[in-house]
Amino acid sequence: MNTFAEDHAAGLLDNCDPPCLSLYQATHRHHPENQQDPIRFGNLVKKLEKSLLQKYPKDEVRPLLEPFLALAGNRGFWSHTFDGLAVLGAKGIFRVYKLQRPVAELVVVADSFHTKPLMSNLQSADRYQVLGLNRQAIKLFEGNRDALDEIGLHQDVPGTLTDALGEELTEPHQTVASYGGVGGSQPAMRHGHGGGAAEVDIDAERFFRVIDRKILEHHSQPSGLPLILASLPEHHHLFHEISANPFLVGESIDVHPDALSSLDELRVRAWQLMEPRYLDRLATLVEEFGSARSQGLGDEDVAQVARAVVGGRVATLLIEMDREIPGRIDAGTGEIAYGDLAHPEVDDVLDDLGTLALKMGGEVVFVPTERMPTKTGIAAIYRY
Numbered sequence: 001m002n003t004f005a006e007d008h009a010a011g012l013l014d015n016c017d018p019p020c021l022s023l024y025q026a027t028h029r030h031h032p033e034n035q036q037d038p039i040r041f042g043n044l045v046k047k048l049e050k051s052l053l054q055k056y057p058k059d060e061v062r063p064l065l066e067p068f069l070a071l072a073g074n075r076g077f078w079s080h081t082f083d084g085l086a087v088l089g090a091k092g093i094f095r096v097y098k099l100q101r102p103v104a105e106l107v108v109v110a111d112s113f114h115t116k117p118l119m120s121n122l123q124s125a126d127r128y129q130v131l132g133l134n135r136q137a138i139k140l141f142e143g144n145r146d147a148l149d150e151i152g153l154h155q156d157v158p159g160t161l162t163d164a165l166g167e168e169l170t171e172p173h174q175t176v177a178s179y180g181g182v183g184g185s186q187p188a189m190r191h192g193h194g195g196g197a198a199e200v201d202i203d204a205e206r207f208f209r210v211i212d213r214k215i216l217e218h219h220s221q222p223s224g225l226p227l228i229l230a231s232l233p234e235h236h237h238l239f240h241e242i243s244a245n246p247f248l249v250g251e252s253i254d255v256h257p258d259a260l261s262s263l264d265e266l267r268v269r270a271w272q273l274m275e276p277r278y279l280d281r282l283a284t285l286v287e288e289f290g291s292a293r294s295q296g297l298g299d300e301d302v303a304q305v306a307r308a309v310v311g312g313r314v315a316t317l318l319i320e321m322d323r324e325i326p327g328r329i330d331a332g333t334g335e336i337a338y339g340d341l342a343h344p345e346v347d348d349v350l351d352d353l354g355t356l357a358l359k360m361g362g363e364v365v366f367v368p369t370e371r372m373p374t375k376t377g378i379a380a381i382y383r384y
Contacts, residue, residue, distance in 0.1 A: 004097045021089045022114035026102035027081040038078045051109040067094040100147035116351035120366035132257040133231040135204045148267035154218035164210040212243045220247040286373045292381045300374035307334035316381040317357045321366045323377035325349040
């Protein structure tokens with residue numbers, strides 16, 4: 001499955017050969033709710049076709065829709081969805097992204113991909129990661145206030161102590177059996193030749209250092225997300241003491257994920273730690289906008305902000321999460337031509353502003369409607 005964060009960072013979606021097709025819909029994780037998902041998807045594909053036929057001949061439209069139609073018929077795919085779905089397609093490209101929160105049904109045919117729903121997931125202030133850790137193995141999870149899922153480790157991140165230390169294990173013949181389960185509360189029973197707790201602690205420290213370095217390099221730095229440790233309390237002090245990860249949250253979850261009954265229980269515990277930070281960050285951004293606006297360094301007028309974004313003046317851009325303003329932006333002047341999203345050359349102005357601001361080195365944060373400091377769907381803090 002594709003990862004939008006990686007594709008975005010690689011610039012894969014920046015230069016689409018028009019027409020660029022974007023489809024969004026809410027999906028369901030479980031039966032029987034998910035039975036209607038492929039049917040709704042097929043109806044949205046028909047809307048894409050209708051929009052395309054306004055401008056393009058049938059013989060050009062059919063190849064563009066073929067991968068969408070193939071996905072509609074893939075029963076295995078529809079049995080393993082999340083809460084939302086984004087599908088982007090054009091000549092030579094077809095990307096499918098499972099989302100951890102529902103999105104409104106939407107189809108857009110334009111000269112660039114409509115990525116605001118994806119960006120709002122990527123740039124939302126409520127995202128975090130959880131590191132499930134014990135002396136033998138690790139797991140990594142990513143989520144938000146609504147959902148949490150295990151994610152695959154980068155290929156360079158060792159999944160077990162043996163993978164991390166190999167022949168450098170202090171006691172290569174020692175085995176460890178945790179009769180309470182991997183994350184259980186009962187102490188592990190150790191068997192082997194010689195050695196004891198001191199040697200095991202040495203291995204644990206070296207293992208934790210490797211994990212800390214690799215998680216920072218391949219997950220924390222690329223994502224920029226807060227990281228919460230989830231492990232037995234006996235590991236908290238050691239891991240925090242050796243960690244060089246600036247994204248590691250000071251508080252930890254005092255149980256390994258495997259000891260919990262469900263992922264949702266882990267999400268609840270994680271959000272208890274994250275919610276105060278989330279609210280503090282949003283409050284800080286709103287306060288900074290108010291201060292900037294009072295000094296003439298902030299604006300909520302969409303037309304003025306568009307010109308500032310193109311000119312590279314925007315340091316931070318707050319965008320209302322579920323707002324859409326149909327239109328196109330002249331990337332040279334910032335002038336806006338408003339229109340209808342059903343038209344095959346019209347996108348969302350807020351979507352384009354977010355993309356342009358990021359390209360200009362600005363920070364973009366998608367904010368829930370109730371937390372936005374303006375009524376226009378946008379709030380910009382200028383550099384000068």
